[in-house]
Amino acid sequence: MAKSWCIFFIFWPTLALAVCWMAPAWGWWFPGDAASTLGARIDDLFYLILIIVSVVFVGTHVGLAYVLWRGSSFNEPKALFTHGSHNLEVIWTIVPSGILLFIALYQMDVWADYRVQSAFPPEAVRAPVAEVTARQFEWRIRYPAPGKTLQLTPQPDDLYTVNDLHIPVGRPVMIQLRSDDVQHSFFVPMLRVKQDAVPGLVIPIWFDSVRSDTYELLCAELCGWGHYKMKARVVAQSDANFKSYLAELHREQFDDGVPSAATESSEAAETASKSE
Amino acid sequence: MTLFRLHQLLVQPKFGSAGRQVIANNFVWEVLPVRNRASFLVPAALMAVVIGCEQPQARFELTERTKDLMSPARTAVADAVEENFGTPNDLVAWLRSPTRYGDNTGHVAGGDGTVSADSFPAEFDEPVASDLSGAALRFTSGKYQGQQVPVGQFDADAGQLVLGAVLDPPVEQDTQFQVVGDVLQHGRMLYMTHCMHCHGVSGDGEGPTAQYLDPRPREYRLGIYKFTSTKQTDKASTDDLQRTVKQGIPGTYMPSFMLLKDDELAAVVEYVRFLSIRGEFEKKLVDELYGDYSTAAVNDRLESGESEDEIESQLTAYIQDDLPSTVDFASSDLASSWTNADTEAAVVVPEKSRVPDTLESRKRGRALYVSDRTKCVTCHGPKGRGNGSATNDYWKVPGSNETYDSRGLHDLWGNKLSPRDLTRGIYRGGRRPIDLYRRVYAGIKGTPMPAFGGTVLKDDEIWDLVNYVMSIPFESEQPSPGNEQLAVTVSDQPR
Structure with a gap:
């Protein structure tokens, strides 16, 4: 027994x-x-x-x-009692x-x-890729206009998306994390990044992606009844693709609804930038 | 899954009358009559442990106005709506309604699969996009021609279609059939998961979480949506609704559903359109009856000497003779308005491209903003803070001589509404210049924001106004050089 x-x-x-x-x-x-x-x-x-x-x-x-x-087994001799051993x-x-x-x-x-912010990769700190604002119950993302640096306050030519964060692959990137309302948490399991978004604070975080892929971005802090809805994606893509993504976003966001004119003006902008 | 199919065996397939198809039921627990409490409770508790608790039965609610009709009128409206739209678990595809229910045609294939009483290998003419479970299958040739059975499931890889009913003898090879309702069914599942808790089962904006939200979730049943690309008198287009679902509405509780796949997005928006059309159909019928048969109207008529029998016999005559034509009229009206919204003609497209965003353009826009032609200032305030003098007025309820109980603007749904604070840079209908252009051109439907396009303002002027409005969030507190004049004209002193 x-x-x-x-x-x-x-x-x-x-x-x-x-x-x-x-x-x-x-x-x-x-x-x-x-x-x-x-x-x-x-x-x-x-x-x-x-x-x-x-x-x-x-x-x-x-x-x-x-x-x-x-x-x-009951064949053992009786055990000895000792009162502790210093060693x-x-x-x-x-x-x-x-x-x-x-x-x-x-x-x-x-x-x-x-x-530790002083240990962040300098190239990531120099040009934060985007500002990510958590709000009930979505992730709102603000990129600087192509060729510009992200400012702490919104700028007229900033680009906006929601639930869709694009980053260049293969190099460290930094985002500025904030919250619009309550506490949220920026969690990308595949990249092993998790950081709380705290109302009133702008928290820089850096990460990188070693391959071009799409990852899940989740909220990891119970933030209200719609917490489970707070799912977005992180798309890591090559520098060239990332640039053309931002260019496309720019075109879309400053669309004036006149089809021919939209293409004309973007072509005009291209020639203007070449002549500069 | 077995339970689902077993239950389906018990369901007598309904055969739709002209132009109607009943999309098959989802699994529903029938509540058994309780004779002996103990003998019921113990197995019930055990079942609850095993399968989880029963969900409350979903049903489409009638509007308050419908409930206010005298009883035979109410029943007539309720019946007409249910006949053509069904219930949440028993949706009806009314082919006169402009809903894209999902329509797949195919035939019983030969080959490896086996034909049995409740399944057969199926080959569709077009690849099937979504899950077919619960859709309605109607045979269009062979010995079961014209008959309808629910689909249990379709395994797209194996090409085997399992029916939710038994056909004895089995169908023959090459029998043609049509599967209707898969898109709507799919949309309903998604709607119940993602949308219902705010927008409600019937799309009445009264879901369980709605009471905690400000602004309130949209009620679909008036068929009116605020943020559209279409002209003032047009409905929202399918693209508009898809854009709203995908982008969310910043500044409100409507989150973005960016990660829905394209077919999911299309399906859920189709279900929203279905709910809208259903609600509008109900409203159109009630509008016909409300003047004579609402509680208040009936009381008036009784006081003025009519007898109850007279009123009832009039109503019976109306329901028999006139209601069918009202249904016809309502359905063709809905079909044309909702179909029209998806045409190019309905979309607001500026004739001229955006005026370059220069200081001069903004100043012209500012001058328009404070001018009597637009009266933007009265609501949006001199500095765009949404605090214009009209927010202190008592507004009239549209279509009546009464005023609202509280000061300020109200929308068509009766909710208090603040004019947009333009300094915050949050644009609910989108931040593209074209979005702002459309807001100014076509107004915001269901709200006091009027349409300026075509009549009051020319294209260039709207663009000037858009340029000015887009610059407001970046204005410094001090008037910019050359702008002092404007700053003096209108002061922002509290009244």
Whole structure:
């Protein structure tokens, strides 16, 4: 009977381990490999911690199982009572502290690159790609006019879209995140970016996309009854495509509804810009 | 899925009368009569655990005016509307209505698939865009010609169509058929998911979340939409509605549904048009009856000496003799107005392209803005803050001599309305110059914003006005050089 209890208690951690082991194969894991350079480093940190934790978890449970198993046979001599061991206590304080200190120091680089503004890639900071304003329940996006820099306040020639953020691929980009009403959270799981949008603050965040792709942008902070609706897309595209996207947006936004004239004026603008 | 099909077996397929097709039912839990509470509750609780709680039955509500009619008139209107439009779970494709219900033709194919009593391999003339589940299938040749069955589902990869009914003997190869209603059915599913909680099941703008919103969600049943590209007297075009759904309406609770696929967008907008047309149809019938048979009218008539029997017999005669022609008239009127909105002729297109956005143009626009010809200032205020003097007036209710209870502007739906604050740079109908041009040219339907195009203002003048309005958010507090004159003319002192 005692042995079957042993097996019962050993079964659960074994099952937990097996499920974790199988999880990636069942699709209970990250939504694919990180599509950003920083995301890959965040994943590496995650795996490092996962390995440390797994070793401790397995080790502890093997130890517990051994004690349980031996204790369940009644042939053992009576156990000794000791009132603590100074050496042991020092060891199990110093070893975990060492591990925690190692993790704390080891992750600092990634954290700084992700969050500390002075460590942001300078080319991203110089020309923020867009301002993203979260509001109940959509993402409103403001790009600077082609060839201009994003200003903190709206400009007459800014370009606007909603729920559709385009970024150039393969280089770091920065956005200015704000909120129109309540707290929201800008979350692109594939790029491993998550940042709260706080009313009254303009929060810069940077990321990059290593491939041309379309990603989901979600709100990760319960923001009201329509929170579930707050879904948008991030389109990472080549520089050339991104430029032509902005040009198209510009054409569309300054459309005066006269078909022939619209094409004429854009051609005129092109010749004007060439002659400059 | 099995439950769905089992239930469908029990449904007696309805055979539509001339020009009507009943689009098949979705799965509905029938409420059983309760004899023994315990014997009901225990299995019910178990079922609730297994399948989740029952959804309240969706139904189309009648308008308040319809409910105010005397009872036989109310019933006649309700019946006519239900006959031609159905209920949310039993939509009717009335082919005289200008709704694109979705229409696919095809035939029973030979080949690998097997023909059984409730399924057969199907080949469609055009690729099928959306899910066919719940659409109505009508045979147009063979021994079942003219008969209608609901579609259970269609597996586009295997080309096998499963019916929601049993046909014994099975259909023969090469039998022609038509599947109607898939687009509307698809639209209804999307509408119930994304739109219903604000706009309501009937499109009455009274969904469960509507009470928390200001501005209120649009009520579709008047058939009027504010932000359109069409002329003042025209309906909203399908493109306008699609644009609104896709872009959302900034400054309101209408969010953007940018990520809907093209066929989803088309389907959900088609369902919105369906609800609009349904509501307008109901309104047109009620308009005919309201003058004589509303509660107030009937009381007046009783007081003036008519007897109740007289009124009722008149009403019965009206319903028998005149209502069918009213239905005819209403339907052809709706068909022409909604079809017309989708034609090129309905769209407002400027004759001249935009006047270059120069300081001179803006000054001309500003002069128009404060002029007596446009009277923009009375509502939008001297500085465009939406605080003109008219916001302090008591306005007349259109079509009557009474005034509204509260000061300020009201829209046709009876909601209080603020003139747009033009300094904020939030444009509900879109921020393109053409959007602003159309607002000025055709006005905003259902609101006191009048149409200036064609009559009051010429093209160049509208563009000047647009240039000025687009510059308002970027005006500095101090008048710009050369603009002092204007600044002195109209002061922004509080009244």
